[in-house]
Amino acid sequence: MPAADLEGLPPEVEATYDEARRSFSVNAFTGCALLCRKLLMHVAVNAAGAEEGGTFASYVEALQSAGFITPPMIGWVDRIRENANESTHELPAPSRQRAEMTLSFTMQLLRIVYEMKYQAAKGTALDE
Numbered sequence: 001m002p003a004a005d006l007e008g009l010p011p012e013v014e015a016t017y018d019e020a021r022r023s024f025s026v027n028a029f030t031g032c033a034l035l036c037r038k039l040l041m042h043v044a045v046n047a048a049g050a051e052e053g054g055t056f057a058s059y060v061e062a063l064q065s066a067g068f069i070t071p072p073m074i075g076w077v078d079r080i081r082e083n084a085n086e087s088t089h090e091l092p093a094p095s096r097q098r099a100e101m102t103l104s105f106t107m108q109l110l111r112i113v114y115e116m117k118y119q120a121a122k123g124t125a126l127d128e
Contacts, residue, residue: 001025002100003107008118013042017110020103029099033087036106040080043068047113056081068113076105 001021009017020035041059044050050062060077063069069077083102087094094102 003103006107006110006115008114009110010046010114013039013110013114016042017106020106024099024103027096029094029096030087032099033083033094033102036080036083036102039106040077040109043109043113068109077109080105
């Protein structure tokens with residue numbers, strides 16, 4: 001599958017991430033983009049404390065306030081939004097390149113929010 005396997009993801013996040021990866025692997029680029037946007041919203045609510053049902057901007061702000069997104073990362077997180085908005089509102093499917101970029105950015109966000117924390121805890125447990 002495209003993108004990397006990640007460790008430490010909550011089961012529902014892992015299932016959605018894997019669905020996005022499978023979508024990409026069968027050239028279902030619209031599905032991939034929408035699933036990535038859905039993941040970003042879920043992470044904002046469940047890991048950063050954003051209010052459910054908020055605007056996409058409020059999700060990005062919550063991720064930024066929680067320290068998951070630094071100022072240089074805002075641009076690529078915003079690309080997830082832009083790509084998914086286009087996939088939602090326009091009939092033509094996104095290009096392979098755009099879907100791949102969206103999936104890659106999503107993978108990095110999941111790595112920062114979940115995998116690095118998991119790896120740190122795992123490393124601490126091994127040291128004991």
